[in-house]
Amino acid sequence: MIPAPEAWKKAAIRGYRAGDFQALAALIDAAAAPERGMTATGLREFLDYPGFHPDDDLFVAPGEGGAGLMGARDVRVTARGDEIVPILESWGVVHPEAPPGGVGPALLRAALQRAGQIVRERGRGSGIFQARCATDDLATQRLFESGGLSQARVLLTILRPTLENLSPARFPANIAVRPYRVGQDEEAWVRAFNEAFADHWGGFMGMSLPLWTAYVRRPWFKPEISLVAWDGPDIAGFGHFIINDEQNALTGKKQALMRYIGVRPRWRGIGLGVALTRAGLMASRDRGMQACLSGVDSENVTGAHHIYEREGFVTIKRQFMYRVDVHAESVAGA
Incomplete structure (x- = not known):
C-alpha cells in the first residue's frame, strides 16, 4: 500500500465534473504559461477517449473556496487495451501558485488507487502505471519518486526547424x-x-x-x-x-x-x-x-532517433518516463 502522509490528506481531491471544463482549461494554460497549452477542442478530445471516464478516471483539486482548480491528474488504459498486464498512462498538472506539498501527492495517490481499481475491474492481478515529466522538472521527479515510481526511459521531443x-x-x-x-x-x-x-x-x-x-x-x-x-x-x-x-x-x-x-x-x-x-x-x-515536431524513444531498437537526426531533426526537449507496478490487491481498497 502507498503511504499517505498527513500533508497529502489535507488537499481536497474529488472527481472531475462536466462543469469543471473551463477551470481545467484555465489550469492547463496557467501551467504552460507563457506558452499556450491546449485548445478547447483538444481538451474535449483528450477527455473523449475510448474507455476513459472523466468522472471516474480524472481527479481535480479545487482552489480555496472552490475557486478554480489547483491541480488535476488522470489515469487511463493505453496501448491496445487487451494486454495481459494492462498499461495505464497518467497525465497531471499543478497550478504554479498551488501551495507546496499537498496537491501533487494527493492527486498522484488518487490516480494510483484508481489504477489498482482498473486492474481489478479488468480481471488482472497487476498493471504498469506510467507518467512523464521533463528532465529538468525536479519537483515532479521528487513527487513521482515519493509515490514509488522509478525512472524507466528517456523520451525525446524533436523538431525539424525548417x-x-x-x-x-x-x-x-x-x-x-x-x-x-x-x-x-x-x-x-x-x-x-x-x-x-x-x-x-x-x-x-x-x-x-x-x-x-x-x-x-x-x-x-x-x-x-x-x-x-x-x-x-x-x-x-x-x-x-x-x-x-x-x-x-x-x-x-x-x-x-x-x-x-x-x-x-x-x-x-x-x-x-x-x-x-x-x-x-x-x-x-x-x-x-514551415517546421515539423515529433517524439521518439531515445533508445528505439530501430535506431529511429539517429535516422531522424540525419533527416534534419534536432532534440529540443527530453522527458523521463517513470513507472511502477500496481496491484489490485494492495491498492484498490486503500
Missing part, C-alpha cells in the same frame, strides 16, 4: 504510396501499426481499433498527409502526419506533427521509413507548414 532543403523520397518499385482512406483502411492499418511497434520498449505503443477509428474522424485528420505504403494487398509501412490548424492558430506557428512512422519487420532495411519521413515532410511543406 522544411526547406528536403531530400527526395525514393520508394522501392514494388511499393505504392496512397493517402489514408477513412472508412476502408482502419483494420489493416491497426494490424500494421501493432506489428510495426511490437518490439517498441515498454509495450505502450499499441493501438486499439476503437481508438484509431475515433481518431481518424477527428476534424483535423487529413488523409492526404497520412500516407500508407502498400505492397500489393499488404500495408508495408505508414507515415502519419498531422496539421492542427486550431493549435497552430493558438501558438502562432505553422508546424506539422510527425505522429507515426512505422515499417513492418518484413519490409525493413529497404529505406521505407526514410522515404515515408521525407514524403510526409514534403506534403506538410506543400500545405504551408
Whole structure:
C-alpha cells in the first residue's frame, strides 16, 4: 500500500465534473504559461477517449473556496487495451501558485488507487502505471519518486526547424504510396501499426481499433498527409502526419506533427521509413507548414532517433518516463 502522509490528506481531491471544463482549461494554460497549452477542442478530445471516464478516471483539486482548480491528474488504459498486464498512462498538472506539498501527492495517490481499481475491474492481478515529466522538472521527479515510481526511459521531443532543403523520397518499385482512406483502411492499418511497434520498449505503443477509428474522424485528420505504403494487398509501412490548424492558430506557428512512422519487420532495411519521413515532410511543406515536431524513444531498437537526426531533426526537449507496478490487491481498497 502507498503511504499517505498527513500533508497529502489535507488537499481536497474529488472527481472531475462536466462543469469543471473551463477551470481545467484555465489550469492547463496557467501551467504552460507563457506558452499556450491546449485548445478547447483538444481538451474535449483528450477527455473523449475510448474507455476513459472523466468522472471516474480524472481527479481535480479545487482552489480555496472552490475557486478554480489547483491541480488535476488522470489515469487511463493505453496501448491496445487487451494486454495481459494492462498499461495505464497518467497525465497531471499543478497550478504554479498551488501551495507546496499537498496537491501533487494527493492527486498522484488518487490516480494510483484508481489504477489498482482498473486492474481489478479488468480481471488482472497487476498493471504498469506510467507518467512523464521533463528532465529538468525536479519537483515532479521528487513527487513521482515519493509515490514509488522509478525512472524507466528517456523520451525525446524533436523538431525539424525548417522544411526547406528536403531530400527526395525514393520508394522501392514494388511499393505504392496512397493517402489514408477513412472508412476502408482502419483494420489493416491497426494490424500494421501493432506489428510495426511490437518490439517498441515498454509495450505502450499499441493501438486499439476503437481508438484509431475515433481518431481518424477527428476534424483535423487529413488523409492526404497520412500516407500508407502498400505492397500489393499488404500495408508495408505508414507515415502519419498531422496539421492542427486550431493549435497552430493558438501558438502562432505553422508546424506539422510527425505522429507515426512505422515499417513492418518484413519490409525493413529497404529505406521505407526514410522515404515515408521525407514524403510526409514534403506534403506538410506543400500545405504551408514551415517546421515539423515529433517524439521518439531515445533508445528505439530501430535506431529511429539517429535516422531522424540525419533527416534534419534536432532534440529540443527530453522527458523521463517513470513507472511502477500496481496491484489490485494492495491498492484498490486503500
